[in-house]
Amino acid sequence: MSDEATTTFEQSLRGRLVRPSHPDYDDVRKLYNGMIDKRPRLIARCVNVADVITAVNFGRDNGLLIAIRGGAHNGPGLASVDDGLVIDLSLMKGVRVDPEKRTVRVESGCTSGDVDHATHPFRLAVPFGIVSTTGVPGLTLGGGTGYLTRQYGLTIDNLFEADVVLADGRFVTASQTQNPDLLWALRGGGGNFGVVTSFLFQAHPVSQVYAGPIFWDAAHARAIMRAYRDFLPNAPEELGAFVGLKTFPSTDPFPRDHWGKRACAVISSYNGSAEDGEKAISPLLKALPAPVFNWMGAMPFPAIQRLFDPFFPKGLQWYWKGDFVKSLPDEVIDTHIAQAAKAPSELSLMHLYPIDGAVHRVGKDATAWAARDATWSMVIAGIDAEPKKAGDLKQWARGYWEAVHPYNLEGAYVNFMMDDEGDARIRATYGDNYKRLAAIKHKYDANNVFRVNQNVKPASS
Numbered sequence: 495m496s497d498e499a500t501t502t503f504e505q506s507l508r509g510r511l512v513r514p515s516h517p518d519y520d521d522v523r524k525l526y527n528g529m530i531d532k533r534p535r536l537i538a539r540c541v542n543v544a545d546v547i548t549a550v551n552f553g554r555d556n557g558l559l560i561a562i563r564g565g566a567h568n569g570p571g572l573a574s575v576d577d578g579l580v581i582d583l584s585l586m587k588g589v590r591v592d593p594e595k596r597t598v599r600v601e602s603g604c605t606s607g608d609v610d611h612a613t614h615p616f617r618l619a620v621p622f623g624i625v626s627t628t629g630v631p632g633l634t635l636g637g638g639t640g641y642l643t644r645q646y647g648l649t650i651d652n653l654f655e656a657d658v659v660l661a662d663g664r665f666v667t668a669s670q671t672q673n674p675d676l677l678w679a680l681r682g683g684g685g686n687f688g689v690v691t692s693f694l695f696q697a698h699p700v701s702q703v704y705a706g707p708i709f710w711d712a713a714h715a716r717a718i719m720r721a722y723r724d725f726l727p728n729a730p731e732e733l734g735a736f737v738g739l740k741t742f743p744s745t746d747p748f749p750r751d752h753w754g755k756r757a758c759a760v761i762s763s764y765n766g767s768a769e770d771g772e773k774a775i776s777p778l779l780k781a782l783p784a785p786v787f788n789w790m791g792a793m794p795f796p797a798i799q800r801l802f803d804p805f806f807p808k809g810l811q812w813y814w815k816g817d818f819v820k821s822l823p824d825e826v827i828d829t830h831i832a833q834a835a836k837a838p839s840e841l842s843l844m845h846l847y848p849i850d851g852a853v854h855r856v857g858k859d860a861t862a863w864a865a866r867d868a869t870w871s872m873v874i875a876g877i878d879a880e881p882k883k884a885g886d887l888k889q890w891a892r893g894y895w896e897a898v899h900p901y902n903l904e905g906a907y908v909n910f911m912m913d914d915e916g917d918a919r920i921r922a923t924y925g926d927n928y929k930r931l932a933a934i935k936h937k938y939d940a941n942n943v944f945r946v947n948q949n950v951k952p953a954s955s
């Protein structure tokens with residue numbers, strides 16, 4: 495790759511090309527997960543589709559490994575690559591709401607908070623995740639779970655259309671009528687198929703919600719997890735409620751006498767009035783001892799979406815393990831509690847996010863996401879600010895996962911995997927859909943130009 499070629503590339507971009515010698519390089523290359531430290535050769539900060547096409551062509555023609563960057567929240571840092579080219583979309587922030595059709599066109603630099611901000615004045619929302627700084631593209635292409643999932647499905651179940659720059663530089667639209675196989679693959683198949691420059695989503699009526707966390711002392715964890723397990727299948731789908739094994743944060747406004755002690759929490763959002771929300775959660779609460787606090791209350795939907803943002807600033811150390819979970823027998827609940835008690839830091843957690851309700855009404859082969867029979871997406875996350883803790887976080891998450899995995903399904907949400915899971919795990923995640931995904935990968939990216947991801951290998955290789 496000659497200097498001349500790089501200069502020509504730089505001059506053809508409307509956005510900036512950041513090289514290692516640039517004063518902003520260290521800042522721009524930083525990822526959300528502080529455990530990952532990658533040094534790309536070039537970062538193309540694209541501002542429009544033309545920049546993306548130019549960047550894909552340059553990377554491919556010069557044999558560079560290409561990473562695609564949206565919100566940079568990916569656990570193993572697959573939004574960057576050592577010595578390769580990062581196609582950084584984070585400056586592409588356009589959002590356009592069509593209140594009549596209830597659709598939203600979202601450019602790939604948006605976080606879920608950017609979209610909530612744009613849709614809320616229209617009393618609409620798209621189902622995204624539970625932390626508003628998470629990028630829309632990575633979350634969507636992996637599947638997308640959050641508070642609205644039980645009622646309105648995964649994020650991909652609300653994806654109608656995507657604009658994509660393919661490995662050969664062509665710009666195409668994926669929809670039910672144009673390249674429908676590509677749309678099928680994008681709905682859960684990750685960043686394997688091209689660079690998505692914008693998404694068209696279905697939005698839903700969501701405005702005020704009854705939402706917030708309820709925390710108990712961990713001594714009650716067994717009763718809470720059992721009651722939650724039995725309660726969830728019959729709970730109204732307007733109620734998105736996940737259970738977590740956590741620690742009371744040592745900070746205000748949490749009660750001081752509980753700071754740093756182990757906790758079990760149910761964190762919920764009911765899409766509707768406070769009165770209906772209280773009614774929806776009350777069968778669970780009636781079955782349980784009084785919590786240390788119940789901070790559920792009426793709030794605008796974007797408020798619950800960003801409630802936990804301050805606890806998870808950019809730059810913490812993260813190590814994740816996930817699984818799809820179909821059922822929670824009593825014995826695995828006990829295993830969870832024993833493993834969670836060994837958490838190496840206050841922020842480390844286990845969450846079980848519900849993926850029932852509307853998710854189960856979509857066929858296993860209707861999208862790339864095959865786990866339509868799972869009840870929860872589990873994540874075990876070792877998290878801490880201190881880089882020296884990295885080894886402890888990994889060891890704890892791996893040990894915890896090994897203890898509970900035999901009770902779970904084979905695969906996991908691709909967005910809750912690091913990059914050390916291996917090919918068999920990715921195949922298990924996609925199950926019977928893997929073969930079709932590999933064939934579509936061959937059609938759109940036969941040379942595996944886009945392989946810095948949870949990689950689906952092109953069928954013929």
Ligand SMILES: Cc1cc2nc3c(=O)[nH]c(=O)nc-3n(C[C@H](O)[C@H](O)[C@H](O)COP(=O)(O)OP(=O)(O)OC[C@H]3O[C@@H](n4cnc5c(N)ncnc54)[C@H](O)[C@@H]3O)c2cc1C
Pocket residue numbers: 526561562563564565566567568569571572573574583602622623624625628629630631632633634635636637638639640684685686688689690691806909910946947948
């Ligand atoms: C604090 C936190 C909370 C989270 N909560 C949730 C949650 O509630 N629900 C949930 O579902 N997930 C959640 N996640 C996981 C999240 O979905 C993933 O981390 C996801 O990768 C984030 O998307 P991103 O755009 O920020 O990713 P990035 O790191 O920017 O990209 C990740 C990968 O996605 C692909 N990609 C990104 N942009 C594009 C594009 N435009 N075109 C093609 N491929 C692309 C690439 O393969 C890239 O390597 C959470 C993560 C964090 C850190």
